[in-house]
Every structure is written in structure tokens, then in C-alpha cells.
Amino acid sequence: MVAVIKTSSSIRGILNYNENKVDIGKAECISAVNYPLELEKLNFTSKLNRFLKLAELNTNTKRNSVHISLNFDPSENHSKEKLAEIADTYMEKLGFGRQPYLVYQHYDAGHPHCHIVTNNIQRDGKRIDLHLLGIRKSEPARKEIEEMFGLVKAEGRKQKEQFSLNPIDVGRVQYGKAExxxxxxxxxxxxxxxxxxxxxxxxxxxxxxxxxxxxxxxxxxxxxxxxxxxxxxxxxxxxxxxxxxxxxxxxxxxxxxxxxxxxxxxxxKKHYCKKHVRNALRQAFFDERMTSVERLSERLKDEAIHTILRKSNEGKLYGITFIDFKTQSVINGSDIGKEFGAKGIQESCAMNILTLEKKCQNTNLDSSEKLQNLDSNAYAKENLADILLRGEKINDYVSKKFKQKKKRRIYRGV
Structure with missing residues (x-):
């Protein structure tokens, strides 16, 4: 027997996968454990709600869903009752015996196998530790079950012969590489x-x-x-x-x-996710060297935020979108404040250029040469020229902390 454990943050997706297999005749739900109703009386909603209610007891746990497949040698032909018994024994040894779980027998592969759907949030709100679950508990359980039920042993199988869950690993889709x-x-x-x-x-x-x-x-x-x-x-x-x-x-x-x-x-839901992106942007602009949107994009990678720049056919930036992988949310810059929209960010970058140019002037350095060293981006220079021509308008889209009072310079005759 080979056991494969996958964790996820979407119990709905896992349940959908198995229930759709049932709908097209390629699977059958053979057991529902720790449910208040008999299997025959459970519909999709009642199956899902049992998991969702437990998940609500601990909202801090993101990966709270577990999808397990138990795979058997092609020579073995187990009855539904035996598969359910094996699944019950395995879940007990795994520490999930008191959790609600569903067992599906699948008929879409060349070997007998079943899938188990469950979650790791217990009735008291505490979570079952999933760290190294395969090594700590699954492997010992597998070996014991092989002996108990007289199963073909998986020990010694080559890696390429081992089974896996049917869904491919999520990655960039390459046409022709998979169905x-x-x-x-x-x-x-x-x-x-x-x-x-x-x-x-x-x-x-x-x-x-x-x-x-x-x-x-x-x-x-x-x-x-x-x-x-x-x-x-x-x-x-x-x-x-x-x-x-x-x-x-x-x-x-x-x-x-x-x-x-x-x-x-x-x-x-996104209302609570915008704070992380907003704080990351504000922190980034504390650095006066933030003189272009490209530099900003690189800085945000450290905060697990991916930046998408939307440009016209002429190359003019008209929109900016942030994908926050920490909160798994998509945020438009303008949705968290004017200063974080495309126009506001460009103007903030230009103000930083002005600040750096002023420092250059104060240290008697050639400002044009200094600017070239700081940022060779052509757009930044064009934006600087634009800002210089309409300086009194930029404060409409710049956060207060970026606004600087002009100091009156007094020229004295020699």
C-alpha cells in the first residue's frame, strides 16, 4: 500500500474533485465517518458544512484541509467494506479517528485506490499538527496495516512506480505537456x-x-x-x-x-487584506532611493507581493495591481488610496528624484550625472521633467509624509 497526503486551504475544491468523479461514474462515496447523518442522507452541502463549521473554530489555520489517497497493488481487489475498514484503521493511527472524514473509492486508474477527505481542526478549535505527518505517522501506520490486512508491501518499490493523486501539481501550464x-x-x-x-x-x-x-x-x-x-x-x-x-x-x-x-x-474579505499591501508600500517609500516603479516592484518581492504594471500600447503606465501571496488577495493600487494608484506612485517616485537632486546640489555635485547613476530609467527622467513643470499639482496625489516644505533660500552678495 502507498499513502499520499496532500494539504490545502480549500476543502471545497477537494470535495468538488471527488464529488464530480461520483457524478460522472468514476468514483463512489463508500463511507462517511463522524457525521450526524447516515451516508445515504448526506448531500454535497451537508458534507461540506461539517468541515466548514470546524474550520470556523480556528481561522488562524490556513491549510486546514487534508486529501489522502491509499493506493494498492493492481493484483489486489478489495471490497468496499474492506477498503472502508482499512481507511478507518489508517485514520485512527494517523490521529484523525475522531475527525469527520469521507472515503471515496475511485475507478479511474489501473490500480485499486481510495481517497479520504478530512480537515485538521478539532472540536475544541485546536489543530492536528500536519508537519512531517507522512514520516512521523503515515509510514509506521502503512507498515502496520500491510501486516494486519495481508496487503502487498510497498517497501522497496522504485519511486517511479509509486502512485500519486490524480490532479497534477499546480504550476505554470505548458501547452502539450499535459492534457x-x-x-x-x-x-x-x-x-x-x-x-x-x-x-x-x-x-x-x-x-x-x-x-x-x-x-x-x-x-x-x-x-x-x-x-x-x-x-x-x-x-x-x-x-x-x-x-x-x-x-x-x-x-x-x-x-x-x-x-x-x-x-x-x-x-x-479583501477589506482585511489591504492593510498588508498598504503598509508594505508605505515602508518601501521610506527609502528615498525608491525612484521608479520597477525598483518598487523588486522591493515588494521581499514582502511576497507581486506587482503587475498595466501599460498602454504606447508604453504609458495607467494602472497597477498587487498580488499579495501572504493574504492570497488581488488588490488594485487605487483601491487602497490615490497615492498608491499608478499616478500617485509615479509622482512619489518623482518626488524622491527631486529630493536626491537637491542633495546633489547641496554637495556641489553635477546633478545630471548623479541622477544617471541613481537611476538610468528613461521614464523616471521624463516623469521628473513633467513634475518640474507642474509641481503645484502633485500634492493632490501624494501622501502627507512625502510632502516637503520648500525652504526659502537667501542669496547673499559677495
Whole structure:
């Protein structure tokens, strides 16, 4: 027997995966343990709510969902009852015996296997430690169960012969490397339920990191007029490649209607996530050397924040979006204050250039040479010229701490 443990922050995604397998006849839920109702009386909502209520007892734990597969040798043909018994024994030895969990027998591979869905938040709100769970508890449990049930032993198998969960590891999708629908579906299960986005462009900001794009089509297209949605794979140049796939064909059914509901819920959730991005930006601008948006983007990487610069065809920056991996949220700069929108950030960078130029002048250095050493970015110089021409207007979009009072310079004759 080979046991594979995966953890996640989305119990809904895990449950969706298994329930959709049931819907298409490739799996069957054979056991529901520590549920108040019999298996036959449980629907999707009641299965999910049992996990969600426990998760609410400890909101500080982000990865609170556990997805386990128990895989057996192709020569073994276990009954549902035996699979359920093996699963119960394994969960008891793993320390999850009192947790609610669901056992699914799958029929979509060349070897017998079952999946177990559970979470690690207990009834008192304490979490079950998942650190090195495979080494500390799963491996000893596997060996004992092989002896107890007379299973084919996994010891000595080559790594390439070991089994794994069906979903591919979430990463950048590469066209032709894996089945398109399966690759996109893995990304959707990760992004749709883990990230907080409140519009289609914000969702695409994250999906594009995985080479996936959600597209409504042109306003004249039949897809757009029927409120449809297509998912596409992007190539290395961010251009669509291959055939697009309808949203209704995926397990989680991420249609436009589904997303619009997510937008409403996420808008409220994002309120508490904006603070981290705002504080990171303010901290970055304490450094007067922050003279360009490119430098700002590099600095924010230290805070696990990815910056997306939206530019026109002429190369003019008109928008800026931040993906905060710590809070798993997508934030538009203008949503957290004018000074953090594209225009405000450019003006703050330009003010820093002015400050540095003033220091150069005070130390009798050639300012143009000093500026070139500080930042060779052509845009920064153009922006500086622009600021110099309209200096009295910049304070509309600059935070108070960046405003500097002009000192009156007194010239004395020799």
C-alpha cells in the first residue's frame, strides 16, 4: 500500500474533485465517518458544512484541509467494506479517528485506490499538527496495516512506480505537456477557492501567472452575448494557444454566474487584506532611493507581493495591481488610496528624484550625472521633467509624509 497526503486551504475544491468523479461514474462515496447523518442522507452541502463549521473554530489555520489517497497493488481487489475498514484503521493511527472524514473509492486508474477527505481542526478549535505527518505517522501506520490486512508491501518499490493523486501539481501550464482540460482544472481548483479577487481582470491577474486566462470574448461574440466564459492556455508570450474550453465543462463549473457570486463575497474579505499591501508600500517609500516603479516592484518581492504594471500600447503606465501571496488577495493600487494608484506612485517616485537632486546640489555635485547613476530609467527622467513643470499639482496625489516644505533660500552678495 502507498499513502499520499496532500494539504490545502480549500476543502471545497477537494470535495468538488471527488464529488464530480461520483457524478460522472468514476468514483463512489463508500463511507462517511463522524457525521450526524447516515451516508445515504448526506448531500454535497451537508458534507461540506461539517468541515466548514470546524474550520470556523480556528481561522488562524490556513491549510486546514487534508486529501489522502491509499493506493494498492493492481493484483489486489478489495471490497468496499474492506477498503472502508482499512481507511478507518489508517485514520485512527494517523490521529484523525475522531475527525469527520469521507472515503471515496475511485475507478479511474489501473490500480485499486481510495481517497479520504478530512480537515485538521478539532472540536475544541485546536489543530492536528500536519508537519512531517507522512514520516512521523503515515509510514509506521502503512507498515502496520500491510501486516494486519495481508496487503502487498510497498517497501522497496522504485519511486517511479509509486502512485500519486490524480490532479497534477499546480504550476505554470505548458501547452502539450499535459492534457489541457486537466491542467487548467488543477489551476482553477487552486486559484478559484484560495484567492480573493473581485473582478474578472483581478482573477486573470492570478490565472495568468499559471498561463491560464478566462475570456468572455468580444462584445459582438455569441459567448459574450450569452454570458458565457472560456478558459484558455497562454504561451510564453502570453498569447492564447490551443482550443479554448467552456467553463461549464470543468468540475467546479466556474461560469460567469459562479464568478460574479465570488466577486461579491471576496470584496468583503479583501477589506482585511489591504492593510498588508498598504503598509508594505508605505515602508518601501521610506527609502528615498525608491525612484521608479520597477525598483518598487523588486522591493515588494521581499514582502511576497507581486506587482503587475498595466501599460498602454504606447508604453504609458495607467494602472497597477498587487498580488499579495501572504493574504492570497488581488488588490488594485487605487483601491487602497490615490497615492498608491499608478499616478500617485509615479509622482512619489518623482518626488524622491527631486529630493536626491537637491542633495546633489547641496554637495556641489553635477546633478545630471548623479541622477544617471541613481537611476538610468528613461521614464523616471521624463516623469521628473513633467513634475518640474507642474509641481503645484502633485500634492493632490501624494501622501502627507512625502510632502516637503520648500525652504526659502537667501542669496547673499559677495
Amino acid at each position: 489541457s482540460k486537466k491542467a487548467i482544472n488543477s489551476v482553477l481548483n487552486k486559484v478559484l477557492f484560495d484567492y480573493k479577487y473581485s473582478s474578472l481582470p483581478e482573477l486573470n491577474a492570478v490565472l495568468n501567472l499559471y498561463n491560464v486566462h478566462a475570456d468572455r470574448g468580444s462584445e459582438e461574440s455569441r459567448v459574450f452575448k450569452n454570458n458565457g466564459l472560456l478558459y484558455k492556455i497562454l504561451d510564453q508570450n502570453s498569447k492564447p494557444i490551443g482550443m479554448p474550453i467552456k467553463a461549464s465543462e470543468f468540475d467546479s463549473r466556474p461560469t460567469l454566474k459562479f464568478l460574479e457570486e465570488k466577486f461579491k463575497v471576496n470584496e468583503t
